[in-house]
Amino acid sequence: MQGIFKLYVKSELYIRFEQIIGLIFYISFLPTFCRFLSPAGMKQLLVLTLALPLSVLAQKKSASAVEVLQKTLNKLESLKTVSYSQTRETRYFADNYQHTLKADMFIDFAASNALNLRFQAESDKTIFVYDGQYRLLIDKENQTIDSASAATFASMRNNSYLYHSLAMLRRMIPGTIANDSIRKSVSDTLIGKTTYYNVRMEGDGMYFALLGGMEYYKNAQLRRPYYLLIDKKTYLPYQFISKYIRGTDDRDYVTMTYSNMDTRANTPAPRGWSYAAYADTYKPYVAPAVIPLIKPGTQAPGFTLPAYLPAGIDSLSLQQYAGKVVLLEFWFKSCGPCMEAMPHYNELQQSFNKSDFALITINVEDPVEDIKFFYNKYQPVYPMLYNGRSFWQSVGFTGAPASLLIDRAGKVREVIRGFVKDDIEKKVKGLVGE
Numbered sequence: 001m002q003g004i005f006k007l008y009v010k011s012e013l014y015i016r017f018e019q020i021i022g023l024i025f026y027i028s029f030l031p032t033f034c035r036f037l038s039p040a041g042m043k044q045l046l047v048l049t050l051a052l053p054l055s056v057l058a059q060k061k062s063a064s065a066v067e068v069l070q071k072t073l074n075k076l077e078s079l080k081t082v083s084y085s086q087t088r089e090t091r092y093f094a095d096n097y098q099h100t101l102k103a104d105m106f107i108d109f110a111a112s113n114a115l116n117l118r119f120q121a122e123s124d125k126t127i128f129v130y131d132g133q134y135r136l137l138i139d140k141e142n143q144t145i146d147s148a149s150a151a152t153f154a155s156m157r158n159n160s161y162l163y164h165s166l167a168m169l170r171r172m173i174p175g176t177i178a179n180d181s182i183r184k185s186v187s188d189t190l191i192g193k194t195t196y197y198n199v200r201m202e203g204d205g206m207y208f209a210l211l212g213g214m215e216y217y218k219n220a221q222l223r224r225p226y227y228l229l230i231d232k233k234t235y236l237p238y239q240f241i242s243k244y245i246r247g248t249d250d251r252d253y254v255t256m257t258y259s260n261m262d263t264r265a266n267t268p269a270p271r272g273w274s275y276a277a278y279a280d281t282y283k284p285y286v287a288p289a290v291i292p293l294i295k296p297g298t299q300a301p302g303f304t305l306p307a308y309l310p311a312g313i314d315s316l317s318l319q320q321y322a323g324k325v326v327l328l329e330f331w332f333k334s335c336g337p338c339m340e341a342m343p344h345y346n347e348l349q350q351s352f353n354k355s356d357f358a359l360i361t362i363n364v365e366d367p368v369e370d371i372k373f374f375y376n377k378y379q380p381v382y383p384m385l386y387n388g389r390s391f392w393q394s395v396g397f398t399g400a401p402a403s404l405l406i407d408r409a410g411k412v413r414e415v416i417r418g419f420v421k422d423d424i425e426k427k428v429k430g431l432v433g434e
Helices: 017-028 030-034 039-057 065-077 166-178 336-350 368-378 389-394 421-432
Strands: 081-092 097-108 118-122 126-130 134-139 144-149 183-191 194-202 206-208 214-216 226-231 237-246 249-262 304-309 312-317 325-331 357-363 402-406 412-417
Touching: 065 166, 065 183, 065 194, 065 226, 097 166, 166 237, 304 368, 325 336, 325 421, 336 357, 336 368, 336 421, 402 421, 412 421
Parallel strands: 325 357
Antiparallel strands: 081 097, 081 249, 097 118, 118 126, 126 134, 134 144, 183 194, 194 226, 206 214, 226 237, 237 249, 304 312, 325 402, 402 412
């Protein structure tokens, strides 16, 4: 029987209707059972009989996912200030990517500005300060300080310290509770000797944006469930997990773990909020000279770079491809669009005769071990060059994917940012046909 008859007693105890029926059935046949038991067996049966009703009554009502989230939200919204340590670990197995960022955080939720907060974050290499109007970025290695206006919501959307922080959870949970299209469930998870609530959240084609709210992605093969582990005593978050499930591959994840939490309202900020508080220790940051982007019609600069091959390392120069149409494609592994483009490179090269066209990929920052990983993964029919940062910068690029399309005479004909295979293939076809 599926229905549940709830008999509430103290501490929200209840009895399931089907359990009551089972208990009555058991007691009614008890005299028959006793005929076949020894005295010792009857004693054990008596103990079991007395324990059964108590075990049925002792079951507590399970908290729902919404109830747990609401109590966690109430706790977070009660905080005026909080200091804690956060550790975010990112692991994308398919792209051979792993990164860990640790920071000590201080958040003041009482601030009146676009984000309703100000915060300080300190990692082993940097200090980041946001006072609600300006942000300071302090490079501890180079002893520099950089200041910029950050008065708008949009200006902080991509801040890595806020991503998966307590500030993000505080903005994210209300919408999660209210949105019925986000499936929510709760279970218990044991870590060490501590049991946590484990709230699972997932919406079709949805992901949590940095500063709250849901955004959508267009990838039918991708699922992004989230898990929020919550301390059962304090209702404070312990860990936030974002999973990436691509088909049957569920290995990729991002986890944020919160520790050393201090929720006292009078906790002082660890450092000052103004530029002047750091000016005596750090010198002003001076941006490097901007190199103008190379223009179409310019003779392509030459280069010689190492190329990965299974048998060893070779080197290639642009001069070796004289008389061919050449596409130089710049990439690095922590660039998401680069990883999306990479599966199309073989197809692009194979669309043209090698005597007419050469695709050359140039990695701008990753070590040779990563080049080997991607070589083995994609088995490229084109050269994979690396150590290309200086050349990439010399032609004026600052991001990736980016490419130069060079004609048979060695002149740059197209300067391309991003990667749209059909558009690039059309441009290559036009040059090959000249």
